[in-house]
Amino acid sequence: MPTDHKENNNLQKFIIGTFAVIALLAGIYFSPISHQPATPPILDNSTLLMPPKLIQPAGLIDHNSKPFGLPQMQGYWSFVFFGYTNCPDVCPATLFQFKTIAKMLDKYPEIKAKTRFILVSIDPERDNPEHLKEYVQYYNPDFIGITGNNKDIYSFSRQMGIIFQRMAPGKPSEPDDYLVDHSSAILMLNPKGQLQAVFSAPHEANKILKDYLLIYNYLSGLNP
Numbered sequence: 001m002p003t004d005h006k007e008n009n010n011l012q013k014f015i016i017g018t019f020a021v022i023a024l025l026a027g028i029y030f031s032p033i034s035h036q037p038a039t040p041p042i043l044d045n046s047t048l049l050m051p052p053k054l055i056q057p058a059g060l061i062d063h064n065s066k067p068f069g070l071p072q073m074q075g076y077w078s079f080v081f082f083g084y085t086n087c088p089d090v091c092p093a094t095l096f097q098f099k100t101i102a103k104m105l106d107k108y109p110e111i112k113a114k115t116r117f118i119l120v121s122i123d124p125e126r127d128n129p130e131h132l133k134e135y136v137q138y139y140n141p142d143f144i145g146i147t148g149n150n151k152d153i154y155s156f157s158r159q160m161g162i163i164f165q166r167m168a169p170g171k172p173s174e175p176d177d178y179l180v181d182h183s184s185a186i187l188m189l190n191p192k193g194q195l196q197a198v199f200s201a202p203h204e205a206n207k208i209l210k211d212y213l214l215i216y217n218y219l220s221g222l223n224p
Helices: 002-030 090-107 129-139 150-159 205-222
Strands: 046-054 077-083 115-121 144-147 164-166 180-182 186-189 194-199
Touching (some): 046 205, 077 090, 090 129, 090 205, 129 144, 186 205, 194 205
Parallel strands (some): 115 144
Antiparallel strands (some): 046 194, 164 180
16 A cells, blocks of 8 residues: 555656646746747848837938937837938938838738838928928828937937038029938837837838838837
8 A cells, every 4th residue: 555655646646747747837828938930031122120220310300490319219119211391302202201111001000100201301401391391291190200410410310320511502603502422211119219120122002011020020029
């Protein structure tokens, strides 16, 4: 009988141990971590920055002349483009793509509520807040225009990897009639105000939205 009792104890320990292992494995398998994407998504014409880059804006204002710094950059996924209102081609084309993407996001109301579109002027001499507001809201009333002095815009743009250069006027007699050569990339900031992705030209609304949804879902899985 003592032998049978010992064997029963061993059997009970074996059963308990087996169930413990099964429970542990089940916990690992069904934990939220296991459902996080193992690898970044395959994107069409954008680059995902992992880790994202910290951005530190200073001295900027929005089209309502209110400060636009890190606190205002947080809480949203932001499409950001550096351009100017007198731009003859790239800027209006990009703002039109923004308008199209915003409309397409109607199918995803939860994501749309967390998304915004920003134009940062690289021509503050001509783009005062009032003029900038009129320009961006022509495309969409919710679009945001950002401006500031040349030094602060330059600092902000360099942190985002954007370069621009004011060109000489076409006619010496018209000094205000000039173009500004600039990068055409679209930047994406995450809700922490960090540079998370870069969308390369040429820009097509459907491709941008596709990549954005992949990025949004992937990073939402990493940060539930």
